[in-house]
Amino acid sequence: MINFRSIHGRLFLIFLFSMLGLLLIVSFVYYQRATDQLRDKMSVVAEKNISQTVGLFDLMLKGYDSVTKALNSNNELMRLLRNPSSDQTVEGVNLERRITDILGAIFYSRNDIVGIHIVTNRGKVFSFDRSVGATVRDHSEQEWYTRLQRSTGEMIWLGVYPHSLLSGGIERPVFAFGRQLFELSALKSIGIVLIETDADAIAGALRNASLGPGSNVVIQAADGVEIIRTNPVQSEMDRIPLGWPGPLKPGEVLFTDREDAMITAAGIAMADWTVIGITPKRDLQLELQETQRFLLSVVIVLVLAATVLATFVSRSFSSPFKRLIQQMKQVEIGNFKGQVHVQSYQELNVLVSSFNRMVYQMDDLIERIKLASISEKNAQLQALQSQVNPHFLFNTLDMIYWMLDERENDRLGKVILSLSQIFRYGSEWEEASRAPLRRELEQLRHYLTIIQTRLGGRVHTEFAVEERWLDIEVPKMFLQPIVENAVKYGLEPLDRPGLLRISSNERDGKLEIVVEDNGVGMDEETVARLSRSLDGDRSCKEELEDDVRVGSGRRGIGLQNVHLRIRLMFGESCGVGIRSRLNKGTTVVVTIPIPPERG
Numbered sequence: 001m002i003n004f005r006s007i008h009g010r011l012f013l014i015f016l017f018s019m020l021g022l023l024l025i026v027s028f029v030y031y032q033r034a035t036d037q038l039r040d041k042m043s044v045v046a047e048k049n050i051s052q053t054v055g056l057f058d059l060m061l062k063g064y065d066s067v068t069k070a071l072n073s074n075n076e077l078m079r080l081l082r083n084p085s086s087d088q089t090v091e092g093v094n095l096e097r098r099i100t101d102i103l104g105a106i107f108y109s110r111n112d113i114v115g116i117h118i119v120t121n122r123g124k125v126f127s128f129d130r131s132v133g134a135t136v137r138d139h140s141e142q143e144w145y146t147r148l149q150r151s152t153g154e155m156i157w158l159g160v161y162p163h164s165l166l167s168g169g170i171e172r173p174v175f176a177f178g179r180q181l182f183e184l185s186a187l188k189s190i191g192i193v194l195i196e197t198d199a200d201a202i203a204g205a206l207r208n209a210s211l212g213p214g215s216n217v218v219i220q221a222a223d224g225v226e227i228i229r230t231n232p233v234q235s236e237m238d239r240i241p242l243g244w245p246g247p248l249k250p251g252e253v254l255f256t257d258r259e260d261a262m263i264t265a266a267g268i269a270m271a272d273w274t275v276i277g278i279t280p281k282r283d284l285q286l287e288l289q290e291t292q293r294f295l296l297s298v299v300i301v302l303v304l305a306a307t308v309l310a311t312f313v314s315r316s317f318s319s320p321f322k323r324l325i326q327q328m329k330q331v332e333i334g335n336f337k338g339q340v341h342v343q344s345y346q347e348l349n350v351l352v353s354s355f356n357r358m359v360y361q362m363d364d365l366i367e368r369i370k371l372a373s374i375s376e377k378n379a380q381l382q383a384l385q386s387q388v389n390p391h392f393l394f395n396t397l398d399m400i401y402w403m404l405d406e407r408e409n410d411r412l413g414k415v416i417l418s419l420s421q422i423f424r425y426g427s428e429w430e431e432a433s434r435a436p437l438r439r440e441l442e443q444l445r446h447y448l449t450i451i452q453t454r455l456g457g458r459v460h461t462e463f464a465v466e467e468r469w470l471d472i473e474v475p476k477m478f479l480q481p482i483v484e485n486a487v488k489y490g491l492e493p494l495d496r497p498g499l500l501r502i503s504s505n506e507r508d509g510k511l512e513i514v515v516e517d518n519g520v521g522m523d524e525e526t527v528a529r530l531s532r533s534l535d536g537d538r539s540c541k542e543e544l545e546d547d548v549r550v551g552s553g554r555r556g557i558g559l560q561n562v563h564l565r566i567r568l569m570f571g572e573s574c575g576v577g578i579r580s581r582l583n584k585g586t587t588v589v590v591t592i593p594i595p596p597e598r599g
Contacts, residue, residue: 011314019306046264053209054266061270103128120191131169148192160228173199209277222272336363372568418446438470464503481558490519516587522580
């Protein structure tokens with residue numbers, strides 16, 4: 001179940017609706033484009049079909065025309081038709097048989113001819129058709145007969161009739177045409193010829209122009225009378241607009257698009273007829289339905305694909321956040337050891353990396369606070385254990401100072417006073433393990449008073465710490481071990497007066513307390529070993545501890561203690577650094593952070 005108030009749910013909806021909106025727009029544009037292309041395609045196909053149908057009709061009518069011309073140009077037939085012999089005579093019977101044979105030869109030359117009839121001017125009828133013993137229909141008053149008699153030798157296309165015009169035995173639709181027969185030598189009319197063909201051949205040719213099951217193809221005469229149509233009229237859609245298409249040139253194609261149907265028309269060259277094709281719009285919809293089904297299938301597939309893709313993208317984006325939230329809950333209950341590992345978008349990777357660093361720094365800070373607290377408690381315990389009666393000791397040292405002062409022994413009195421101040425400063429643990437730099441320097445001056453008295457003035461000291469840094473809190477008694485090392489191992493072995501200088505310096509946003517001397521210095525190997533021990537090299541630490549056991553190496557142990565205390569208090573970026581050159585002197589730099597209000 002997707003929670004639509006979560007990032008996953010919101011991204012899923014946004015991505016899905018964006019994809020669906022784009023899909024619907026593309027589908028609509030595609031459907032409109034397909035509809036227009038289909039309509040254009042169908043109009044082109046309709047024009048081509050109607051043109052091909054007209055061409056087929058022209059060929060068919062030319063064939064029919066050639067049949068009538070063959071009869072009119074048959075000299076034997078013309079001679080026999082001029083013979084006035086009576087039917088009752090033997091000559092008349094032979095004459096009729098010979099004419100019938102000629103007509104039969106023409107009849108069997110084509111499969112679609114139903115009957116061939118010749119009516120002479122004397123009223124004699126010669127026929128050859130598929131009926132046997134059928135009577136001859138009365139034709140003297142028929143409209144078709146009048147048209148043929150009035151013609152001047154041109155082909156007369158009579159049209160389609162429900163039955164034969166002359167033969168009483170043919171009751172199926174026929175296509176009739178004919179012409180007047182002339183004796184070629186005297187150009188004198190002999191009679192008329194009437195040929196009837198199967199109307200199915202005409203209907204079959206018309207069906208070539210149909211574009212669908214509901215299409216209707218019509219042959220229309222010049223006066224608007226319909227010669228034949230493939231399907232009966234069932235609605236107004238099947239009717240041809242009144243007065244349309246009008247006179248057309250041979251080969252000319254006319255197209256019109258009605259609301260309910262598409263209509264094309266073309267003229268037949270052999271006859272003054274027009275072939276008209278009517279295709280209802282519902283037939284065009286059949287092909288559009290195929291397009292609609294295809295488009296619907298594609299849309300369904302794309303919707304499913306968009307849903308899967310939206311799910312994948314939203315999960316790939318929200319999964320790192322879920323892992324991050326789970327790890328945050330672990331941090332809430334105090335578990336700082338976990339890490340979030342994801343490979344996602346660059347911004348998320350940066351966020352996760354920052355969170356991992358923050359958790360690591362929090363864990364490191366908590367560990368340092370624990371160590372500092374333990375170290376402080378241990379130091380307080382050791383100080384309490386070492387104090388037998390600190391107030392009694394202070395009072396006794398003060399009494400010795402006043403007794404020496406009464407005897408005017410100022411030098412020894414200063415030493416006792418300095419020692420008293422050092423003891424008092426070192427035992428004030430109610431102020432915890434921190435003290436202002438000002439008090440640390442005052443305590444260092446008391447210590448140097450004792451050192452200068454002990455060395456008989458061989459050590460000179462300089463203080464160059466800026467006034468603005470004196471109120472910064474620093475670890476208690478962090479300078480005394482460094483100064484003690486400088487005096488004992490750097491200045492005391494000299495055979496000349498030595499200089500000890502304590503100064504301050506600001507660098508890269510941190511405060512540097514510099515303790516430098518011009519003593520004997522150290523070689524590079526010793527400096528490297530001390531630096532490695534400060535950086536945590538266990539072999540160097542163990543070597544220094546061995547030196548302590550044999551009475552040397554106090555220098556490394558004191559620096560390690562100061563370095564560890566500073567790092568516990570201020571972090572890994574702070575601590576102690578050493579620079580030294582043999583017979584030139586040693587410089588120890590203590591780096592501590594500058595408080596924001598003083599930075």
